[in-house]
Amino acid sequence: MEKPIVSNGRLYKGIKYRLNIKGNDIEKKIVRNLAEFFGVTFSRTEKFKNTDYNFSFLQPGDEYREKFNMYNEILLLFSPFQDFDRRALDFVDKTLTDYDNRLDKVCIFLVSKDLNITNKIAALNNENKDSKLIVPFTYAEFSKRKITQEDVENKLREYFYSRDLFAIESPIRNDSYFFGRKKIVQEFYSKYISGEQGGLFGLRKIGKTSVLYALMRTIESKDGIYVFMDCQSPSVHALRWYELLEGLIIKLSEKYNVQLNMSAYTFDEKHAAYSFEKLLLQIYKQLSEKRILLIFDEIEMICIDTASAEHWKNNLDFVYFWQTIRAFCQEHQNELCFLVAGVNPHCVEVASIQGIDNPIFSMINPAYLELFGIEDVKNMVSSIGKYMGLEFDEEIYTKLVEDYGGHPFLIRHICSLINSSISLERPMKVNKYDYGREKANYDIAISKYIEQIIQVLKISYFKEYKLLEILAVQGNEAFLSNLGKADFSTIQHLIGYGVLKKYKDTYFITIEALALYLKNNSDLLINDSMEEKRTAISKRRNKLEIKLREMIHTVFITKYGKLDARERILKAKKTEERTKLEGIALNELMEKEYFFPELKVLIDKNWEDFSKVFVDKSKFKLNMDIINTYRIDAHAKSITEEEYLMTHMALKWIEECVF
Structure with a gap:
């Protein structure tokens, strides 16, 4: 093996002086092989869940920095079982936490005896898009011959470049891809330690649940106690208030393996509050008197006015549930605290419900999850x-x-x-x-994602949605004139979300893509000049034209192949024009030679291929004609409010079909 090579104080080839490599003879041989292109800086055996794990740290050199942006040391873990045990990944999480200041938090080299390890890692990645970049090797690969640097780089290209690590739909469940929120996680952990109540609010998809998961990881790492309730689940919001109290007790006892005599207590409207108090105190004592945190995510689903179930939305289940929790917290300040998370802090801002004081009114100081800088x-x-x-x-x-x-x-x-x-x-x-x-x-x-983000305001907080829509479509003056009709809290919510900002006397929407979506999906008349109306129509029609071209091209190529697709596309042109188009690539042909009227002809002549998209042929033709007729940007003519609204509705109909 080559002599160790050190550059700028970093060992990037060879084994650290006097380092005792852990593992059996085969594993030591594998480490020595990898030491030909990495620096081996650390090696250890640790017991975890009754299993011994051998691992080493590999330090990448400059070539890995340049090609793969690998800077920190890489965990090299051995899994000496014929059938890969996923519990090894729990050990990975623990090790990355233990050596947080040294190890790359995403990339891991895993050497397994399981010959099917590649397929198992692929399945793991499909199940969990935010899983780490596990680069798998087998013992057999190393025993057949020496692994070369080219072999390693090919593996890295395969596993690094082929996965889209940006396309994570679900909340982040580990620290690998968790960014920008450590401060607020620490703030909520401090509230838990001091027994304060917490409230986390913000737009859909902004990362609230990811923050809650990070908080739970922090609590677990410090041996704290919590229970997490996803109120979006029917197993939560379908329950009556007294059944949910019982559900909290059951979930806590199962999570921490606490033995309770549930049969001695009744959970109904008369006895639930008493039973909840007695059983929760038993849990608290059995868990070494550690404070318990109740976490309620998607609180809107069990909140007055916004819940889907009638008993939470319009009846008094919300009042009775929180009366029970509040009464317990007031009498037992060291034992329990809670955290609610949702889009809007309405649940703690409404003073009374059907003439009864809201138990958690002003009990929480809402914290909004900010947008990234x-x-x-x-x-x-x-x-x-x-x-x-x-x-x-x-x-x-x-x-x-x-x-x-x-x-x-x-x-x-x-x-x-x-x-x-x-x-x-x-x-x-x-x-x-x-x-x-x-x-x-x-x-x-991304318009579909914008819709996901804004939909909750449209459904549950319509005043907020309407104000944003007025600002986006009709401008600041119209917004200001409607401001007096809105509650002060409405503006505070929009500013808290981060979507609205004020500069001097002017309000503006901070997310340009959101403002564009509101404009494109609004029935409001624009209080703009003719030039601004021309611009608005032009932008929407141009985007629609691009989308229609892409759709026609994709459908024809997929169904008929390139040659037949070309023939069908050319049929929209007059016979004498077709000869001029010979030799032009199909995608270029669509982009440069086919405009709005011809796209209508193509779809009309091939209606069977597009009937599922547009459904109603007569409406399709009518709306396409309206859009083309009122091309005020092209013809520099005026347009009445009625004509503008007609054009808007026609655009909206076609957009809803294709986007």
Whole structure:
């Protein structure tokens, strides 16, 4: 083996002087093989859940930094079982936490005796999109021959560049991809330690549940006690208030294996509060008198006015449930505290419910989860991007904040779209000009996510939605004139979400993509000049035209192949024009030679291929004709409010079909 090589104080090839490599003879041989292109800096055996694990740390050199942005040491773990045991991943989590200051928190080298390990890791990645980048090897690979640096780099390319780490839909369940929220997690942990109540609020998909998961990981690491209730689940919001109290007791006792004589207590309207108090005190004593935290996520689902179940929404279940919790907290301040999370703090702001005092009115000081600033966006995007071989122009981070307001979920999905458009020949730099050119397409692609984010306001907090819509569509003057009709709390909520800001006497929406969505999906008349109306119609029609082209091209290619697709597309042109189009590539042909009227003809002539998209042929033709007739940007003619509204409705009908 080569002599150890050190550069700038880092060992990047060979084994650290006097380091005792742990493991059996085969595992030591594997470590020595990898030491030919990594520095081996640490080696240890640890027992975890009755199993001994051998592991070492590999330090990457400059070539791995350049190609894969690998800076920290990599965990090399051996799994000496013929059938891979997923419990080894629990040991991985523990080790990454124990050596947080040294180890890369995403990438792990796993050497397994299981010959099917590659398929098992692939299945794991499919189940959990935010799983770590586990690069699998088998003992057999090393026993057949020496693994070369090229072999290792090929593996890294396969596992780094082929996975889209930006496309995470669900809340973040581990620290690997958790960014920008450590301060608020610590604040809520401090509230738990001091027995204070907490409230976390913010827009949909902004990361509230991810913060709650991080808080739970912190509590677990410090041997605390909590129970998590997802109020979105029918197993929670379908329950009556006294059944939910019983559910809390059952969940706590099962989670911490506490033995209770439940049959001695009754949970009904008369006795539930008493039974809850007595059983919770028993749990508290059996758990070494550690404070218990009750966490309620998606609190709207069991809140007055916003719940889906009648007994929470319009009856008094909300009052009786929180009367019980409040009474316990007041009498037993050391034993229990709670945290509620949702979009809107309505549940703690309404003073009375059907003439009865709201038990948790002003009991919580709401904390809003803020949108990311430029530094948080840069940290998240660059950290995730580096594992996929992507480096971003510095200006892109600023644009992501300007265009998408620093909303982490939207930004990750924009980066996912960027990733999907780039070849796997990496590393590669993402250019600000490419971003600018494609932004209109990105906005179209993420409109469904914008809808998810804003839908809860439209359904449950319509005043807030309407004010945003007025600002987006009719401007600041109309917004200010409607402001007096709104409650003060409505404005505070919108500012708390981070979607609304005020500069002097002007309010503006911080997420440009959200303002665009509101404009494109509003029935309000725009109080704008003719020039602004031209611009609004032009933008929407241009985006629609791009989407229709893409849809026609995709449907024809998929169903008929390139040659037949070309023939069908050419039929929309006059016979004498077709000869001029020979030799032009199909995608270029669609982009440069086919405009709105011809797209209508193509769909009309091939209605069977598009009937499932548009359903009603006569409505399709009518709306396409309206959109083309009132091209006021092209013809520089005036348009009445009635004609403008008609054009808006026609655009909206077609947009809802294709987006």
